Amino acid sequence: MKSCGVSLATAAAAAAAFGDEEKKMAAGKASGESEEASPSLTAEEREALGGLDSRLFGFVRFHEDGARTKALLGKAVRCYESLILKAEGKVESDFFCQLGHFNLLLEDYPKALSAYQRYYSLQSDYWKNAAFLYGLGLVYFHYNAFQWAIKAFQEVLYVDPSFCRAKEIHLRLGLMFKVNTDYESSLKHFQLALVDCNPCTLSNAEIQFHIAHLYETQRKYHSAKEAYEQLLQTENLSAQVKATVLQQLGWMHHTVDLLGDKTTKESYAIQYLQKSLEADPNSGQSWYFLGRCYSSIGKVQDAFISYRQSIDKSEASADTWCSIGVLYQQQNQPMDALQAYICAVQLDHGHAAAWMDLGTLYESCNQPQDAIKCYLNATRSKSCSNTSALAARIKYLQAQLCNLPQGSLQNKTKLLPSIEEAWSLPIPAELTSRQGAMNTAQQNTSDNWSGGPAVSHPPVQQQAHSWCLTPQKLQHLEQLRANRNNLNPAQKLMLEQLESQFVLMQQHQMRQTGAAQVRSTGILNGPIADSSLPTNSVSGQQPQLALTRVPSVSQPAVRPACPGQPLANGPFSAGHIPCSTPRTLGSTDTILIGNNHITGSGSNGNVPYLQRNALILPHNRTNLTSSAEEPWKNQLSNSTQNLGKNGLSNSSILLDKCPPPRPPSSPYPPLPKDKLNPPTPSIYLENKRDAFFPPLHQFCTNPNNPVTVIRGLAGALKLDLGLFSTKTLVEANNEHMVEVRTQLLQPADENWDPTGTKKIWHCESNRSHTTIAKYAQYQASSFQESLREENEKRSHHKDYSDSESTSSDNSGRRRKGPFKTIKFGTNIDLSDDKKWKLQLHELTKLPAFVRVVSAGNLLSHVGHTILGMNTVQLYMKVPGSRTPGHQENNNFCSVNINIGPGDCEWFVVPEGYWGVLNDFCEKNNLNFLMGSWWPNLEDLYEANVPVYRFIQRPGDLVWINAGTVHWVQAIGWCNNIAWNVGPLTACQYKLAVERYEWNKLQSVKSIVPMVHLSWNMARNIKVSDPKLFEMIKYCLLRTLKQCQTLREALIAAGKEIIWHGRTKEEPAHYCSICEVEVFDLLFVTNESNSQKTYIVHCQDCARKTSGNLENFVVLEQYKMEDLMQVYDQFTLVSKINLPLHYHPPHLDTVPWTLHMRPFLLFRK
């Protein structure tokens, strides 16, 4: 029983607020018109409806007492629609929102979407309505419009972190990020779902299953195995989950080499699968897997029996038939093999593996013409993984045929019927004896068996589906979707799996448009070789290869969007008929909605309120930043007297009059193409006086200069860069730890996939660790090796005086990969001033505004170390070492000095374009904040994004201004040092706070604790810039309000607040669950409090694990009076009174252990 009384009550209470409103409105509108024909709702019914909104989705049980609710909802929809019709659509916006909810609960998605759209178009502050955003997210989710569903759900949690369906949201975010291959985010959300003890539509066991499967998908097989096995220990584990877990374990043991030697693995695999079948004897998939296991250890009879069971128990699957074919082929029964393969390709015309196997079979029987036809069909399928090898094979066979004397083939007796004949052969008795497998959904396919060529039974509609998922699976999916609210946990799990498989497939289909090559995951099959293909030995290596195919469960099958349909010539059609998935709004349709063209009126039925020109959706890009200026002003109050409870439920420190943060749209008007390679702002220094010249500081921090290169800085200041040379570093601390990133050596400014076939954004960069001494050795030997190669090349040139064509050949080959791997020594921590005394001292010679520690640097006011931000980091490079694209943590500025001897090349995009880059990352399924990406310069040029590009020579300092996006690669062998600074400017503070909020929305930790920092700034700094002052003051006001409100609420609820105070230089706190900054009131578990480990939670996470907070103590770190005093005393000073009394903290005496995650130059 999932439906919970608690949430019903909550929903009712929340809905009461606008329930009244709606009654008034409904009554008002209705009374003005003739009421006769329209159905009306009784007061009782209205009251009941007041408690129904999107939050009940998945919790209304229509088949139990829910039947009454369903009837009520149906009636309500009719009433509302007729009212809207009478009022000619002129009703209040909430009316549409409610109607959206009712339709959502009735699972009438097109109508729900329509109504929500109307609400959105009428209600400018729609984003304050969490139930609306949640309902909209569910609709998007239903249509697999994941990017939008993600946005809607993230906004719900942003505007209401304590939303009663937070668990459901985290679960769905986890699923969607999993499908989008953003595994880090997926794991985080699954874990956040697990922590929450509220109900959701999956059990915790099922969520744990998804976590285990997430590991498996990432090829973290040991973690996956451990997680699956742990899950099996769960008490009262449902049979279906148990069966699925055992099935995964079994198949993993069969396919993954890492899990032991072959014999042991196979024996485990068989045991797991047998146990899985004990838990669920009707799983055709498990029988199929078992067959594959038996087949691989040569137990042919057992394999046949298992395959037959599979076909009896579930839908006929092309994979199964293909495997049966392989088995027959191994047994030297070519005719049986032929018929099995034909079964496979009739079920799935695009089954490349079956076509290839069939081709090989024909070749082995000396029927090259038939073989060619089969291979051609295989290459037409987009799931074909080795098109080029096949093409070569086809060419080879064709050439052989040409060389044969005319008619020599015709005269031979054929061992096998031709492919055309085979296609229309009656089904062999042995195969037809399947029971129950061919159910109604499959009638068309069965007809194909009983005779006649495929053309006489054109199964077009059905086949359009079967290309992707089998029709049976799709039908199953539809059935599950239709009964979404009444599924048992096992069915829900199945539904989720099918959904994600379906979506994955659609996504691939989208990506496969055009000439893009498909590299299907892990599918090794059929004749791979070129001319070395086995031509006559059936029992050769081919069948073994065929058996290594990975079926669709662990790696959901990717099938082409639309390969050729079987037409007049049987399977050999060149015609391509566009496939469609009429019943679901797939990804393609989604894009259409995004541009506000909903196609056709069909999906909206006869909904009267839909106005065509009002088709706008909240999750289109809207530029909201322009309105962001206003609320900074006007909302300040000089005292805390009027602190009320009017604050929003969320804890935004940014603004309370603005919607959740959104990335900015591309600046308008777009720059002309000839302005896309602007010159880099550069300053040449000649002497020390130049370096300390005040306008230099202003130039660098001017928002119009995204980057500044200060040339010759080291020379002008006589800095001893030798202190950072590899030689000195080794002498100073040879055992010091170096993080290593293993990367591909890419050509110049491009980024190719590992095979060198296409340019991609994803930038491979695997992490490991070593020491300075070892990296130094690598750096030196890489240099030596390059010298040697250079010499060899030179002598080679002399000896053979190569022609131009050869050298261009070489470069062409290099581009195509495979690429050499290189190692980049990164994020080397130089914070320890005992270990790095000389080095750090040398840097105090720098002008104040670029110094690691200075009174004018915001990061010096944080009061504790943030590794790599207010401490120095070192980078050791060989040519090609890449720092992927990023903005600095919380948009702070950064300083980077090249030590040399080699150069670095920089690419820089102004802050205003980060939304465009964020979009590109989204399109490439990369996480903009945490992912590793290298922009494709052609894409940027297309999108009118300006890119600054320059070389940083030894001794040059690069200043990256606030929010600037940048990526860097080493040209030569060199070391760099870098850190962050925060100039005291309105621009820096604003961008830092905006990123703080965006991070919160994205569930990413803000490395700079902006609330803590703002209070420190108020204590330490006098500000004369009115804009900066207002923003800081506003942040103080907001957090003060929040602390006070929370405090009062806790006291009112009888919760004791324990004074804890702060030790000097204690770091800021973050929630150990969701990583949001926690200020002043810390929620610490009783256990952790008594152990004095003080593991901090935010209020929302504390309440999710313990609704009434009984497991938590609340520790208070500041006295309200003190905070108020700081607030009051923080006043704007006039410029004349400057320079001011700064109170810089003494960073050199800071002893804290570091609780911060080190600054991540490379995102995971």
Ligand SMILES: [Zn+2]
């Ligand atoms: Zn939290």
